[in-house]
Amino acid sequence: MSMSDPVVEAWQTHCRLNQAYVNHIPDKALTAKMGGRGRAVGAILAHVHNNRLAWMQPGAPDLYQTVSKVKREQAGDKSLLLEALMASGTAVADWLARSIENGGKVKGFSSHAATFMTYLVAHESYHHGEIGLILTQAGFPLDKTAAYGLWKWK
Numbered sequence: 599m600s601m602s603d604p605v606v607e608a609w610q611t612h613c614r615l616n617q618a619y620v621n622h623i624p625d626k627a628l629t630a631k632m633g634g635r636g637r638a639v640g641a642i643l644a645h646v647h648n649n650r651l652a653w654m655q656p657g658a659p660d661l662y663q664t665v666s667k668v669k670r671e672q673a674g675d676k677s678l679l680l681e682a683l684m685a686s687g688t689a690v691a692d693w694l695a696r697s698i699e700n701g702g703k704v705k706g707f708s709s710h711a712a713t714f715m716t717y718l719v720a721h722e723s724y725h726h727g728e729i730g731l732i733l734t735q736a737g738f739p740l741d742k743t744a745a746y747g748l749w750k751w752k
Contacts, residue, residue: 603694603695603698605694605715608715608719609687609690610687610691612722613687613688613691615748615750617680617684618744619740619744620643620679620680620683622740622741622743622747623740624738625674626738627639627733628643628673632728632731632732632735633735639729639733641673642728643725644679644682646722647682648668650686650718651665651686653707653718654686654689654690656705656706657693657704657705658696661689661692661693664689665686690718697711723748726748730745
């Protein structure tokens, strides 16, 4: 399976930047919530991973079998979250490459692989902003290097 397609490369860049972003989140901040309510930072990251799997289960069940969901009680374990995000990111890259090689249609999604990848990046970027706000409000603001690191697409 060729991984050199620009859509796959863009997804891999997003995943690399996401990993760096998560790496900068202090472990103790994974339980932070906006105003003490809603989902904690770790739960949001688990949701990002599990959302990838929710699409993958019907669309690429063989790849879905290679990754595990992150359970609510695991959302405070940063190393587990990083491993899970890496695994689901790789599985999505494989799925995108396979979809492109088969004409671009993503099984279970109404459009082309490029649109699906863009949907995933938009969804996850929304949560990056949400996490940034929670971290700042909870007294764990990311330094500028980490916060602006999401823009290092070159």
